[in-house]
Amino acid sequence: MLDTGDRLLSSGDSHRDLGILESQEILSQPISVTCGKEVFTAQIQPDGRISVSPKGRRQVWSAESGLLAKLLQLCAVTSPGTQIEGEELIGGIVVQRSFQLWSCSQHGSGKKPTRVLRKSHFYQCESREKAEDFVLRARRQSSWSTSTSAPSIVVIINPHSGTGRAAQRYKEVVRPILAAAGLQVLEHTTTHAGHATAIVQELELSGLRAVVMVGGDGTVWEALQGYMSRPDWRDAVRVPLAQLPAGSGNALAANAGGWSLVTAAWAVCKGRSSPFDVFSVVQPPGKRKFGFLSVAYGMITNLDIGTEHLRWLGPLRFTYGALRQIILRSDWAIRMAYYPLETAAPEVSGTELDGPATPILDALDLNAARPMDNPGSLPQDWRMVPEDTVQMCVACNLPWLDLDNQVAPQAGFSTGGLDLVYTSQMQRWQGLQILLKASDGSHLQVPGVRLIKMKALMLEPLSSGTWLAVDGEAIPRERVYIEVHPGLCQVITA
Numbered sequence: 001m002l003d004t005g006d007r008l009l010s011s012g013d014s015h016r017d018l019g020i021l022e023s024q025e026i027l028s029q030p031i032s033v034t035c036g037k038e039v040f041t042a043q044i045q046p047d048g049r050i051s052v053s054p055k056g057r058r059q060v061w062s063a064e065s066g067l068l069a070k071l072l073q074l075c076a077v078t079s080p081g082t083q084i085e086g087e088e089l090i091g092g093i094v095v096q097r098s099f100q101l102w103s104c105s106q107h108g109s110g111k112k113p114t115r116v117l118r119k120s121h122f123y124q125c126e127s128r129e130k131a132e133d134f135v136l137r138a139r140r141q142s143s144w145s146t147s148t149s150a151p152s153i154v155v156i157i158n159p160h161s162g163t164g165r166a167a168q169r170y171k172e173v174v175r176p177i178l179a180a181a182g183l184q185v186l187e188h189t190t191t192h193a194g195h196a197t198a199i200v201q202e203l204e205l206s207g208l209r210a211v212v213m214v215g216g217d218g219t220v221w222e223a224l225q226g227y228m229s230r231p232d233w234r235d236a237v238r239v240p241l242a243q244l245p246a247g248s249g250n251a252l253a254a255n256a257g258g259w260s261l262v263t264a265a266w267a268v269c270k271g272r273s274s275p276f277d278v279f280s281v282v283q284p285p286g287k288r289k290f291g292f293l294s295v296a297y298g299m300i301t302n303l304d305i306g307t308e309h310l311r312w313l314g315p316l317r318f319t320y321g322a323l324r325q326i327i328l329r330s331d332w333a334i335r336m337a338y339y340p341l342e343t344a345a346p347e348v349s350g351t352e353l354d355g356p357a358t359p360i361l362d363a364l365d366l367n368a369a370r371p372m373d374n375p376g377s378l379p380q381d382w383r384m385v386p387e388d389t390v391q392m393c394v395a396c397n398l399p400w401l402d403l404d405n406q407v408a409p410q411a412g413f414s415t416g417g418l419d420l421v422y423t424s425q426m427q428r429w430q431g432l433q434i435l436l437k438a439s440d441g442s443h444l445q446v447p448g449v450r451l452i453k454m455k456a457l458m459l460e461p462l463s464s465g466t467w468l469a470v471d472g473e474a475i476p477r478e479r480v481y482i483e484v485h486p487g488l489c490q491v492i493t494a
């Protein structure tokens with residue numbers, strides 16, 4: 001095992017051999033339970049719903065709907081008769097001869113729907129074995145994709161992320177949910193910067209449902225470097241990444257719909273994933289890195305990396321940083337050229353032993369004279385960005401840069417390109433408008449905000465006093481080449 005932080009979590013209940021629970025018919029066998037003095041029938045329906053109905057009544061009675069339910073809620077009384085949607089159910093826990101069902105129900109709507117954890121009454125069975133069997137069936141149906149064995153996940157907790165409460169929040173909020181779903185969880189806690197990369201490089205990834213980061217985007221970035229530096233990177237990228245939002249920005253969680261810890265933990269229990277683009281970051285002669293979120297320069301990096309000392313403020317530090325940058329309003333010299341999104345990439349030639357191919361960048365001689373020194377010498381199909389000073393400047397691989405700001409509303413998990421969003425002649429009032437409108441992406445309509453879609457980018461930062469950053473992590477402030485790898489990785493989605 002890797003480090004002192006390693007810990008294998010058992011769900012608390014024994015996972016008995018489910019060989020007997022082969023068919024759907026057996027999965028949905030009803031059992032008789034009691035709650036207080038009443039007798040109920042608990043059954044997993046073929047569509048995944050669980051119903052607990054008073055014995056003898058044919059109609060499934062739901063405490064979640066209708067006038068009676070509203071009255072009961074008003075009187076703060078709940079009934080043990082209930083019905084839980086399969087989509088909400090995650091599993092349950094067993095205490096002696098009783099079980100309790102756990103679900104995550106939708107709370108709020110609109111653009112950022114979240115889920116809240118709900119726990120049913122305790123239902124008593126004839127024996128502990130019966131209670132365990134029922135919970136096992138509930139887990140199989142709701143969180144195990146009907147498999148007979150519990151899915152395994154790796155959780156990497158960064159105790160330094162956000163305001164420093166990630167480990168505690170994980171223990172209080174997330175760990176019980178994963179245990180109720182019966183997932184096999186291998187926990188690692190990072191002890192230093194760069195540790196998440198080392199953990200991922202050493203992991204046995206085959207058969208894993210997901211690698212789950214409890215932290216911010218820096219932790220995801222480190223895990224991604226770990227994936228891509230493995231000799232078996234091609235197999236590794238098939239294992240989905242997930243982020244439980246415990247950092248400051250939490251962009252991967254935001255883009256995946258994991259707007260809260262409970263919502264993101266529910267998504268891990270459900271285990272649905274989508275392909276998503278990542279990109280190569282090349283700074284010759286340095287080693288290639290990989291990004292999943294953004295390449296930023298100037299104002300955006302100053303408001304992020306420049307407010308590291310205000311970490312205790314949480315995400316508010318970004319708002320403070322943005323206001324400060326708007327008031328200071330600096331111009332940053334830059335040169336950029338891009339390979340348009342609509343232009344087809346050259347054919348891939350050669351092997352991919354050292355990572356995914358970069359056919360667009362391979363057509364350039366990256367160590368030769370700087371291609372942007374003389375626009376006439378730009379390689380075929382590349383275009384120069386006309387402006388040579390910027391204030392805000394960020395190439396986004398995903399729409400949300402954190403839980404609050406949708407900086408590139410037209411971007412997506414698998415568009416095959418980056419959206420470069422920048423300003424060149426921004427006045428302070430425009431900066432304020434951008435700040436106010438970025439929450440719904442309407443800042444793109446503010447005069448002076450430019451958007452260019454691209455498959456590849458070369459960027460030369462020419463000012464000091466700021467940073468060049470990938471996914472919020474500072475990289476050397478030197479020429480950088482970026483190329484997108486469409487749909488290379490997988491992400492767990494809510």
Ligand SMILES: Nc1ncnc2c1ncn2[C@@H]1O[C@H](COP(=O)(O)OP(=O)(O)OP(=O)(O)O)[C@@H](O)[C@H]1O
Pocket residue numbers: 158159160161162163190191192193194195215216217218219220222246247248249250251472
């Ligand atoms: N045990 C640790 N002690 C100190 N630093 C750590 C430790 N583990 C990881 N780190 C470093 O913590 C830094 C911050 O983590 P992370 O980026 O996840 O959180 P954040 O900055 O709050 O969130 P975001 O990146 O979403 O804004 C990372 O650069 C990582 O290298």
